[in-house]
Amino acid sequence: MKVLLTGGAGDLGQVLVPRLLAGGDTPVILDIREPAKLPRGAIFIQGSILDRDRLVEYLRECESIVHIAGWHGIHESNGQKDAHDFFDLNVRGTFEVFEAASSMGIDKIVHISTTSVHRPDTLYSRSKILGEHIATDYGLHKSMNVTILRPRGFIPYWNHAVYTRFSDWARWFWRGAVHIDDVASAVMQSLFLLSRQPLDRPLVLTLDSAYEYTDIDLNNWDADGPGATFRKYYAQHYDLAVSFGLDPAVKPYKLDISEAIRWLGYTATYSLANLLSELAAHGDRGPPLG
Ligand SMILES: NC(=O)c1ccc[n+]([C@@H]2O[C@H](COP(=O)([O-])OP(=O)(O)OC[C@H]3O[C@@H](n4cnc5c(N)ncnc54)[C@H](O)[C@@H]3O)[C@@H](O)[C@H]2O)c1
Known part of the structure; x- marks a missing residue:
C-alpha cells in the first residue's frame, strides 16, 4: 500500500x-x-x-x-x-x-x-x-x-x-x-x-526507551551513595561515562508505556546499556551508519 x-x-x-x-x-x-x-x-x-x-x-x-x-x-x-x-x-x-x-x-x-x-x-x-x-x-x-x-x-x-x-x-x-x-x-x-x-x-x-533499572532501583536510588545504582548494572563503564561527561548519579525517570505495549506490542530495545557499549566501541565518532 x-x-x-x-x-x-x-x-x-x-x-x-x-x-x-x-x-x-x-x-x-x-x-x-x-x-x-x-x-x-x-x-x-x-x-x-x-x-x-x-x-x-x-x-x-x-x-x-x-x-x-x-x-x-x-x-x-x-x-x-x-x-x-x-x-x-x-x-x-x-x-x-x-x-x-x-x-x-x-x-x-x-x-x-x-x-x-x-x-x-x-x-x-x-x-x-x-x-x-x-x-x-x-x-x-x-x-x-x-x-x-x-x-x-x-x-x-x-x-x-x-x-x-x-x-x-x-x-x-x-x-x-x-x-x-x-x-x-x-x-x-x-x-x-x-x-x-x-x-x-x-x-x-x-x-520511551528500554531500561535496565527496575522500579525498586528507582525507588531506592543511590541508597548506597552517588553512582551506586549505576555501578550495579554498568560497573565496567563507570569511568568511561564520567570521562564523556555523563553523570552516573543522575536518576532517570521512566514513562508509562503500558498502553503502547498493550495495543502495539511495542518493545523498546535501546537502553543505557546499548549507549555505553556504543560509546566504548566507537567513542565520539559513534557507530557507523548502515
Ligand atoms: N525529534 C524529536 O526529538 C521529536 C520528539 C517528539 C516528537 N517529535 C515530533 O516529530 C516530528 C518531527 O519529526 P523529525 O524529528 O523527523 O523532524 P525533522 O525536522 O527531521 O523533519 C521534519 C520535516 O518536516 C518538513 N516540513 C517542514 N514544513 C513542511 C511543510 N509545510 N510540508 C511538508 N513538510 C514540511 C521539514 O522539511 C522536515 O524534513 C514533529 O511532529 C515533532 O513534534 C519529534
Whole structure:
C-alpha cells in the first residue's frame, strides 16, 4: 500500500522509508525539501502540507498517512521559528492533513505528537496539544482510525546540525529520550494495527526507551551513595561515562508505556546499556551508519 509520510525527508521519515519498502509498501515522501536518500521504490513529492489546493492531489492513491511534519522544540529554543510558524505548521498543517484525508476517504493516520504535551510551557508543546485536539476530533467525529504517538525526544546522533559528537547525543539521551529506531518500530506497528482493526476511538500511546533499572532501583536510588545504582548494572563503564561527561548519579525517570505495549506490542530495545557499549566501541565518532 502507499503510505504518505508528511515531512518524510526528515529524520523519522528517513528511518521509516526503508522499513516500509522492506514490508512491501510504497512510501510517498511529501516534504518541502529533498530527502538525502531516495531509495528505489520510494516516491518523493516536493510540496507543502499547507498547500490546500494541492494536498488532495498529493494524497491520491494513498491508503494511510504518517503525519510527521512539524517544527519541534529545537526550532523554538534556537529562535528559528516563532508563534506564527508553530501555529501554521503544527496546528493548521495538522488540520489540513486530516481534512484532506477525510475528504479523500483515507481513514488511517498515525499522528506523531510528543511527551512535551505534558509541559505546556512552550510554543512547541502548546502547538502539539492543539494538533492532538485536531487529530482526536477527526478520530471521534469523522470515523477516522487515528493513533497518536507521544515519543520522548528522538533526534538521532547522526543529525549533526544538532549533535556535533556522539557524546553530545549520549549526554542528551542520558537525561531521558528514546532511540529513533524504537519510534520507527512503533510507527510500523501502528500501521499494522490500523490495517487490521478499526478503532472506536483514537489511541494515545507514550513511547520511551528500554531500561535496565527496575522500579525498586528507582525507588531506592543511590541508597548506597552517588553512582551506586549505576555501578550495579554498568560497573565496567563507570569511568568511561564520567570521562564523556555523563553523570552516573543522575536518576532517570521512566514513562508509562503500558498502553503502547498493550495495543502495539511495542518493545523498546535501546537502553543505557546499548549507549555505553556504543560509546566504548566507537567513542565520539559513534557507530557507523548502515
Ligand atoms: N525529534 C524529536 O526529538 C521529536 C520528539 C517528539 C516528537 N517529535 C515530533 O516529530 C516530528 C518531527 O519529526 P523529525 O524529528 O523527523 O523532524 P525533522 O525536522 O527531521 O523533519 C521534519 C520535516 O518536516 C518538513 N516540513 C517542514 N514544513 C513542511 C511543510 N509545510 N510540508 C511538508 N513538510 C514540511 C521539514 O522539511 C522536515 O524534513 C514533529 O511532529 C515533532 O513534534 C519529534
